[in-house]
Amino acid sequence: MKKKKLLARMAYVAICCIVASVSAFAQAPVQTKVDGIIAKIDNHVILRSELEFSYLQYLAQSKQQPRPELKCEILRSMVQDKLLLARAEIDSITVEDAQVSGELDRRMNYLTAQVGGVERLEQYYNKTVKQLKDELRRTVRDQLVMEKMQQEITGKVTVTPKEIKRYFNEIPRDSLPYFSSEVELGHIVKFAEVSKQQKAAARQQLEEIRKRILAGEDFATLAKQYSQDPGSAQEGGVLGFFKKKELVPEYEAAALKLEPGQISNVVESQFGFHLIQMIERKGQEFNTRHILIKPATATVNVQEAVTALDSIRTLIMNDSLTFAKAAKEFSDDKATKDNGGMIANRATGSTYTPMDQVDPAIFFVIDTMEVGEVSKPVAFRTEDGREAARIIYVKSKSVPHQANLDDDYQKIASAALNEKKSKAVDTWFRKNFDSVYIEIDPEYQDCKVLQLTN
Known part of the structure; x- marks a missing residue:
């Protein structure tokens, strides 16, 4: 039972x-x-x-x-x-x-x-x-x-x-689990940076939209037409009510300076450039709408990230820096950088992942690697669509075996x-x-x- x-x-x-x-x-x-x-x-x-x-x-x-x-x-x-x-x-x-x-x-x-x-x-x-x-x-x-x-x-x-x-001793011998081959992996990630020219173009586009709104055009209509935030564009840019610290700091700081109906200057955050309008305040909550323009990423150059990672890899291979310390100091992946760069198994939360559950994009990189090796930089796309590069570390590999205390x-x-x-x-x-x-x-x-x- x-x-x-x-x-x-x-x-x-x-x-x-x-x-x-x-x-x-x-x-x-x-x-x-x-x-x-x-x-x-x-x-x-x-x-x-x-x-x-x-x-x-x-x-x-x-x-x-x-x-x-x-x-x-x-x-x-x-x-x-x-x-x-x-x-x-x-x-x-x-x-x-x-x-x-x-x-x-x-x-x-x-x-x-x-x-x-x-x-x-x-x-x-x-x-x-x-x-x-x-x-x-x-x-x-x-x-x-x-x-x-x-x-x-x-x-x-x-x-x-x-x-x-x-x-362990209370588990019947014929009920001991059989573990397939597992691996512990770490990575150090560097995002491809958007160029200054691309940022300037996105900012300029939003400045032009701001001028049109100040000249009398409807914010919501322009949000539906131009905003690159799929979660709010079709709602006329409306985000709904949020409390303090629920939105990114740059957005919140600009929004809270506005009175209902007012329009902000162009605001930059990790998501791109925002134009914000305060709609309503209710106690500690506030409702805003925004237009988001992201810098064009079609021509993002991953090579700079690859070059940076290649230098970091060299330091690790020469024993000038441990992988864990390098991850903490240089990785752009917030989810792993403070954990020595180790990638967690989503199903269990541990750092051990069965080989047949390893992301295929990673599997073909580590398939021929030995324990302790660090891969050369490889380009990839993050879950949220960002261009990036990473080096991958094989901390351990196990062979299939029946569970034992050792x-x-x-x-x-x-x-x-x-x-x-x-x-x-x-x-x-x-x-x-x-x-x-x-x-x-x-x-x-x-x-x-x-x-x-x-």
Whole structure:
């Protein structure tokens, strides 16, 4: 039963963190019953459609046959997650708006890369990026709060070497996992820089648009015609209400100097050049529209980035600089530069990636490399469409093998720690079920949702 519960939790978390980033704004599946509330946990509810969607998504991903007990396990996980949210409210556990916005951007970039660009993403869902973000924002906030609440519960949980060894020895020999070949990879990225001439041309174009607006033309109409922000252009440039620190600093600083109706000067940010109009203020929030012009990138010269990386590689190869230090000092990839340049496995968060899951563009670079080698600079395009170059470091490679403490100590330690944390969370649930109001629809009474097992 314990394994089933963990499996259900893994299923629901996977749906929430990856697939449900799509499901939050995808079409709901056809239902045979009228939708309605099937569980209440303080101020939080679970709809029948939410349970059905999570259940069907898991079946589709796992290719399992429908099982009523699995649906019960998923419902139990959903109730437990809502309990985390309810207790977080009681305990004043919150997350910063900037963190929510950052996670939204990360997910949008991931989805955009998966479908092949912003336009395809918007066509697929028949919604703008802004609309997708607005619909997903609450879900992302809830997930981040749940993660923070779980961290409050399990943050001090540790495992000793003795516990790790005992955990491994309790696994039946015929049940030991078989690990395929895995690799640890790092990279140092340099973005191709836009030339001064290209920047000047983009700025001049926006200056001309500003003159037309000041002469009486409609801001929204020109935004639809010229803005290169696909998330707001068709909305007349309207971004909607944001709080402080939710937008890039340059944009926010310029916007907050404006009174409703006023137009800013041309503002440069990491995204390009903006022309901003303040629409409305409400307390600590403000609503603006903008026109974004990006410098032309068709003629971006990647060679400068390649040359810079070649020099960095030479320093590393001559032992004048470690790869980790070079990444921290020179890499333009914010996601990896402070982690020694190491690329995380998106599915697990670890730095180990099965060879059959390595990005093909990277695989053909590292296929013949030895451990410790650093590749020559190679040009590539980032998930958000930027031209760049990188050097790739092979930190480790493993051969296929059955799990053992010598080769897989860190993985086994992680599994032992996760089991101990799971027990800590279960203990917390047992103690806190009575601290909030919980009501389950009689239709699901056979699921025994409020009954936890060891």
